[in-house]
Amino acid sequence: xxxxxxxxxxxxxxxxxxxxxxxxxxxxxxxxxxxxxxxxxxxxxxxxxxxxxxxxxxxxxxxxxxxxxxxxxxxxxxxxxxxxxxxxxxxxxxxxxxxxxxxxxxxxxxxxxxxxxxxxxxxxxxxxxxxxxxxxxxxxxxxxxxxxxxxxxxxxxxxxxxxxxxxxxxxxxxxxxxxxxxxxxxxxxxxxxxxxxxxxxxxxxxxxxxxxxxxxxxxxxxxxxxxxxxxxxxxxxx
Numbered sequence: 230x231x232x233x234x235x236x237x238x239x240x241x242x243x244x245x246x247x248x249x250x251x252x253x254x255x256x257x258x259x260x261x262x263x264x265x266x267x268x269x270x271x272x273x274x275x276x277x278x279x280x281x282x283x284x285x286x287x288x289x290x291x292x293x294x295x296x297x298x299x300x301x302x303x304x305x306x307x308x309x310x311x312x313x314x315x316x317x318x319x320x321x322x323x324x325x326x327x328x329x330x331x332x333x334x335x336x337x338x339x340x341x342x343x344x345x346x347x348x349x350x351x352x353x354x355x356x357x358x359x360x361x362x363x364x365x366x367x368x369x370x371x372x373x374x375x376x377x378x379x380x381x382x383x384x385x386x387x388x389x390x391x392x393x394x395x396x397x398x399x400x401x402x403x404x405x406x407x408x409x410x411x412x413x414x415x416x417x418x419x420x421x422x423x424x425x426x427x428x429x430x431x432x433x434x435x436x437x438x439x440x441x442x443x444x445x446x447x448x449x450x451x452x453x454x455x456x457x458x459x460x461x462x463x464x465x466x467x
Contacts, residue, residue: 279321284329319382322378330392337396338400340400341403348460355423356427356456357449360427364432411464423459
C-alpha cells in the first residue's frame, strides 16, 4: 500500500463520521469505500457474472422496471445465485454502481499516491482521467438511472455521491496537499473549483445532446485550456 492511501482513507473516514451512523445501507457504503481505498473492489468470478447481467438489465429496464426474478429468467443465472451475493435488488444496484466506479477510483488512487509530479502535470492528468470517464455514453446512462431512482430512494443517490464525486474530491485534495504552498486558497476550495471547471460544462453538453463523446485530442485541448485558466486564477506566480 502506498504512503498516500492511508491519508486518503483517513480523509474518507472523517467524511463518513461527519455523516453520522446512518442505516445499514450507509454502513455498506462505508465498507465499500474502504474496499476501494485498499484496492479490494474486484468481485469474484461468479459475483462478476451476476453483476454483468444486472448492469445490462438495469440499463435496459431501469431500476423500477427490473426484478430479480425476471433478471434470473432472462439471463439463465439462478435466483439463488443472485441472492447468494446480494440480499435485495437495492443492494445489487448499489454493487453495480460500485463496480462501475472501481476502475475510475483505482486511477484516482494511483494519481493521489504520486508525490513527484509537478502541479500542472498533476492537474492535467487528473482532469483527463475525470473527463474521459464522465463523458462516455455508458456513464451518462448509469448516471441517469441513478438520478432517476434517487428521487424515490435518496440513499441510492447518496451511495453514488459518496463513492463517486466525494471520493474523487478526496483524492484530488491529497494531490493538492503536495502543492499547498503554491496557492493562497484553501485546499478543499481549490478542489471544488477545479472539479467544477473540469466537469460542469462538459457534462451539461453531453447530457443535453449538444456534443458527442469527445475524442482524446478534444479532451486534451479542453483540459489544457482549463488548467491554464485555473493556474492563472489560483496559483501564485502565473
